Amino acid sequence: MAPNEAEAALAREGGASWRAARRAGGLLAALRDQHLGVILLLPSALTFLVLLVFPLGYGIWTSFFQRHVLDPEGVWVGLGNYVWLFGNREFWHSLTISTFWAGATVGLQIVLGTAVALLLHQPFKGRSLVRGLVLFPYMMPVVSVVLVWMLLYNALYGVINYLLVASGIVGAPIAWLSDPDSAFWGVVFVGVWKYLPFVVVIVLARLQVIPQDLYEAARIDGAGAVARFLDITLHQIKDVLLVVALLRTIFMFNNFEIVFLLTGGGPLRATMTLPILVYEQAFGTYELGRGSAIAVVMFFLLIAVMSVYFAFLRKEPD
Amino acid sequence: MPPRNAARLYPLVLLLLAFVAFPLYWMASTSLKPQTEVFRVPPTFVPETWTLRHYVELFWLTDFGLLFVNSLKVCLVSTGLALVVGSLGAYALARFRVRGKEAYGRLVLLAYMFPGALLVIPLLLLFRQLGLTNSHLGLSLAYLTFAVPFVMWVMRDFFASVPVDLEEAALIDGASRLGALWDVVLPQAVPGLIATGIFAFLFAWNEYLFALILISDESLRTLPPGMMRFVSTTDTNWGLIMAASTLATLPMALAFGLIQRYLVTGLGAGGVKG
Amino acid sequence: MxxxxxxxxxxxxxxxxxxxxxxxxxxxxxxxxxxxxxxxxxxxxxxxxxxxxxxxxxxxxxxxxxxxxxxxxxxxxxxxxxxxxxxxxxxxxxxxxxxxxxxxxxxxxxxxxxxxxxxxxxxxxxxxxxxxxxxxxxxxxxxxxxxxxxxxxxxxxxxxxxxxxxxxxxxxxxxxxxxxxxxxxxxxxxxxxxxxxxxxxxxxxxxxxxxxxxxxxxxxxxxxxxxxxxxxxxxxFIGTPSMNMIEGQVRTEAGRPLFTGPGITVVLPRDAPQALPSSGRATLGIRPEHVSLVAPDAPGAIPARVTVSELAGPERFHFVAVEGGSIIVRTPAATVLHPGETVALGFDPDRLHLFDGTGEDAPALR
Missing domain, CATH: 3.40.50.300 (P-loop containing nucleotide triphosphate hydrolases)
Known part of the structure; x- marks a missing residue:
């Protein structure tokens, strides 16, 4: 059949299905696959359009203006906000902090998470209870997490300082969150604590599907415990680790709450990540345009990392 | 190998439990200590005096009850909307041959990764035009920005795992396309919907930035920004704050207990966001 | 209905x-x-x-x-x-x-x-x-x-x-x-x-x-x-084991159609194909149960060597090598052959299938 004939056949098919459906007596019956599919997608498409695509465009538009929160118009400044941004030490400082924050939290989550998953993969009594408990930090609301860690970190009556001083590890209590030297690692620790369960659960799920006979074969081939871990376990979970690391990095990079609520970006901007800088510009100094410009830069960073992810998915179809 | 091995593992397991569970224990136990004991050095690891005073104060002296109800309202509405809108889309993505489906699927994941900081400025400006600031509905809609992509992302795999044969059998048995979805697919998907819904609820329950920016009316405020104000306004009454933190954790703990079996599904997909 | x-x-x-x-x-x-x-x-x-x-x-x-x-x-x-x-x-x-x-x-x-x-x-x-x-x-x-x-x-x-x-x-x-x-x-x-x-x-x-x-x-x-x-x-596709296929040529000799393959010449029944393949290329097919073991000096006997012999309940399948490849022979279980043994094969002339060409879609000649 020539291509144009095929097209014609398809067109006939459309018309005929309509008529058949009318005969069969139901509007819904008329919905051949494609139509119904599109209709089911409409609500979500509408949501994306109104709540994501339009705001994204509007955000980019706003980044070309100097605009106060209460100012309905604003003044067109073209690329002015971006020029300001890229010439601004604060911006580069925050970009660095954000990168280190994402890198440190994700790196620790991956290493610790894998270790914990390996531990929970071993058989021992009470394992399923422990597996359940490990998830707790994840389901605890961020605000509760932040508040309890504020108390734990407290310089005067915090239990961490008490334990450190009592055991002689430090001489004097440390003001964890208000000392520029310790604040960064203070927030990183909380970030790791809260989101560790992700990595644990995903790695654990992957460990459980590694065929047991791989280990038996390696054992027969004379591989020791270390060799078995490196050659089999690590090899089997490396793809999962890569994907998790990539996606977690994006999330930690964009995370606003944990750091903002613990330190507000301080002390002395030691924990001033990009999302906090957006907040500060937009709602602290009321420079909506500048805040938007930073957010737009974050968006393009996201696009860049996601392209890497999609390229990876294409290369390794699950 | 278990016994010998297990003995070696227990110290590690205990260390892990201390790391994970101590903050939780500290939160709960502090909420049950009288104010004077909270500030004592050295701290008491088991409360000397047990009291529910902080919980009573929380409801009598603060607006915690109102915050809690407001949060519940916003989170339930956004979760419900997201489940309906997201599952319909997810089902279409899993089942239908629609042009551009793959691109749409990627857009969904991208949308799911959108930083809140990027959306909060335009959403504030937009919602102000539409009269949706200082509105629980408005905040619920803002939460759809992450809840809908999340539901679609998880439920797509879930629907895809329901055998197509089942639906075709229903079609042949006389069901319409939507009838087959209702009679056969949805009953299979219920556990997935519940687990996904709980995660979507958790994300909304956690959310701070939108709640802070889009709501300024005291009577409409939700838990996260409301609780953070306790730190400054009540002269850091830690017993009270820990009581609030414990109560805010409670619904999630209950929900997670319910769905423990399905956690891996949700977390696996949720591995992306928190 | x-x-x-x-x-x-x-x-x-x-x-x-x-x-x-x-x-x-x-x-x-x-x-x-x-x-x-x-x-x-x-x-x-x-x-x-x-x-x-x-x-x-x-x-x-x-x-x-x-x-x-x-x-x-x-x-x-x-x-x-x-x-x-x-x-x-x-x-x-x-x-x-x-x-x-x-x-x-x-x-x-x-x-x-x-x-x-x-x-x-x-x-x-x-x-x-x-x-x-x-x-x-x-x-x-x-x-x-x-x-x-x-x-x-x-x-x-x-x-x-x-x-x-x-x-x-x-x-x-x-x-x-x-x-x-x-x-x-x-x-x-x-x-x-x-x-x-x-x-x-x-x-x-x-x-x-x-x-x-x-x-x-x-x-x-x-x-x-x-x-x-x-x-x-x-x-x-139909029948287990599959029909034996031998590729070769068909020509007429002294008024009789003849199939010749590698090391094999089969005289076709006079009435068999109505039309001979134009190209001369053809495939001869014979089911395993229509191949028999014959005396080595029987007319048209095809020499072969046994490679494998399998017992399948009431019958036996013998894989034998001929010059052009391998042929499967189906016999009652009592017929025992040993690998390496030399045998002679005869094809039942009424059960021969002839196909026009050698491709998968080669039509049967009737």
Whole structure:
């Protein structure tokens, strides 16, 4: 059949299905696959359009203006906000902090998470209870997490300082969150604590599907415990680790709450990540345009990392 | 190998439990200590005096009850909307041959990764035009920005795992396309919907930035920004704050207990966001 | 019950690699009450054809008629058909009873009618004790019966079966095959059966449709397909072990048609081929049971050396090497040959198949 004939056949098919459906007596019956599919997608498409695509465009538009929160118009400044941004030490400082924050939290989550998953993969009594408990930090609301860690970190009556001083590890209590030297690692620790369960659960799920006979074969081939871990376990979970690391990095990079609520970006901007800088510009100094410009830069960073992810998915179809 | 091995593992397991569970224990136990004991050095690891005073104060002296109800309202509405809108889309993505489906699927994941900081400025400006600031509905809609992509992302795999044969059998048995979805697919998907819904609820329950920016009316405020104000306004009454933190954790703990079996599904997909 | 007419059915799929022709120009008449099998290797279009009859796929062109009514564009639910799926597709959240009832319920049958029919079907298929269990609690054979019951309960005009036995273990499969045959004897509904297993098709069907690459190769009664395959593909696909194939030339010598292959010369029966292949290239086919062991000095004896000899219950398969390749010989179990032994083969001249050319689609010469 020539291509144009095929097209014609398809067109006939459309018309005929309509008529058949009318005969069969139901509007819904008329919905051949494609139509119904599109209709089911409409609500979500509408949501994306109104709540994501339009705001994204509007955000980019706003980044070309100097605009106060209460100012309905604003003044067109073209690329002015971006020029300001890229010439601004604060911006580069925050970009660095954000990168280190994402890198440190994700790196620790991956290493610790894998270790914990390996531990929970071993058989021992009470394992399923422990597996359940490990998830707790994840389901605890961020605000509760932040508040309890504020108390734990407290310089005067915090239990961490008490334990450190009592055991002689430090001489004097440390003001964890208000000392520029310790604040960064203070927030990183909380970030790791809260989101560790992700990595644990995903790695654990992957460990459980590694065929047991791989280990038996390696054992027969004379591989020791270390060799078995490196050659089999690590090899089997490396793809999962890569994907998790990539996606977690994006999330930690964009995370606003944990750091903002613990330190507000301080002390002395030691924990001033990009999302906090957006907040500060937009709602602290009321420079909506500048805040938007930073957010737009974050968006393009996201696009860049996601392209890497999609390229990876294409290369390794699950 | 278990016994010998297990003995070696227990110290590690205990260390892990201390790391994970101590903050939780500290939160709960502090909420049950009288104010004077909270500030004592050295701290008491088991409360000397047990009291529910902080919980009573929380409801009598603060607006915690109102915050809690407001949060519940916003989170339930956004979760419900997201489940309906997201599952319909997810089902279409899993089942239908629609042009551009793959691109749409990627857009969904991208949308799911959108930083809140990027959306909060335009959403504030937009919602102000539409009269949706200082509105629980408005905040619920803002939460759809992450809840809908999340539901679609998880439920797509879930629907895809329901055998197509089942639906075709229903079609042949006389069901319409939507009838087959209702009679056969949805009953299979219920556990997935519940687990996904709980995660979507958790994300909304956690959310701070939108709640802070889009709501300024005291009577409409939700838990996260409301609780953070306790730190400054009540002269850091830690017993009270820990009581609030414990109560805010409670619904999630209950929900997670319910769905423990399905956690891996949700977390696996949720591995992306928190 | 109904007769089914399939008219010039054509189906294309648009995939990433361009257009795939799943089904090309299929025309077929299925009589009322007939049991017909569509058989062929995977991807041959048999399942696509079945799904189009079911209404689960729309053909690119062509028509389907039930008793003369064009139903090509009707939804599955408007076609009074029933189908048994390879996976059984039992609704896991419903009990066996609810599974059986679902179709009746969807068609608005009253409660007492549903109860009556469920009882009748359950008795017929001997599944009464498990009516209140769920599919996951049943064995493979029980699920199979429930799937059959769910299809039978509605008295469909046409009964479609998509590889219904392929998920059963070998022993159960033979058993269910017999039950299925008995069932068809009893209900006499038009049945269209898809399978890749030629033995199932041979044992169950009134007629068989052999398909390959979306094209119908031959349609006919099982013995017809077996003894007079229309082309080399059908000849090789039907029968286990496969028909022996020897490629060579055909020429006429002294008025007699002769086939010559590597180290083999076979005198063809004078009346055999009406027309000799124009190119001279041909394939000679002979089934293993039509090859015999003969004395080495018998006329036309083909020398061969035994490589492997397999006992298969009441019979033996001998793999023997001839100059051009390997030939399988089927004998009673009592005939014992040893590897390395030299034997002589004779082909039954009345059972020779000659194909015009050497390709898969080489047509039989008659």
């Amino acid at each position: 109904a007769n089914v007419r399939i008219e010039r059915l054509h189906k294309e799929f648009r995939g990433a690699g361009g257009i795939v022709h799943a089904l090309a120009d299929l025309t077929l008449d299925i009589a009322d009450g007939e049991f017909i099998s569509l058989v062929g290797p995977s991807g041959c279009g048999k399942t696509t054809a079945l799904r189009i009859i079911a209404g689960l796929e729309t053909p690119t062109s062509g028509r389907i008629l039930f008793d003369g009514r064009d139903i090509t564009r009707l939804e599955p639910r408007d076609r009074n058909i029933a189908m048994v799926f390879q996976s059984y597709a039992l609704y896991p959240h419903m009990t066996v009873r609810q599974n059986l009832e679902y179709g009746l319920r969807k068609r608005g049958a009253p409660r007492d009618e549903r109860a009556r029919k469920v009882a009748a079907i359950a008795a017929m298929l001997r599944i009464e004790p498990m009516l209140d269990r769920r599919p996951l609690q049943l064995s493979g054979g029980q699920r199979q019966r429930v799937a059959l019951g769910r299809a039978l309960i509605r008295d469909p005009e046409v009964f479609l079966l998509d590889e219904p036995l392929s998920n059963l273990d070998a022993k159960l499969r033979v058993h269910m095959r017999a039950e299925l045959a008995a069932l068809h004897q009893k209900v006499r509904t038009t049945m269209v059966y898809v399978t890749h297993d030629q033995l199932e098709a041979m044992t169950l069907s009134d007629r068989i449709v052999v398909m390959n690459h979306g094209v119908m190769q031959q349609v006919g009664r099982p013995e017809e397909i077996y003894s007079r395959p229309a082309n080399r593909f059908v000849a090789e």
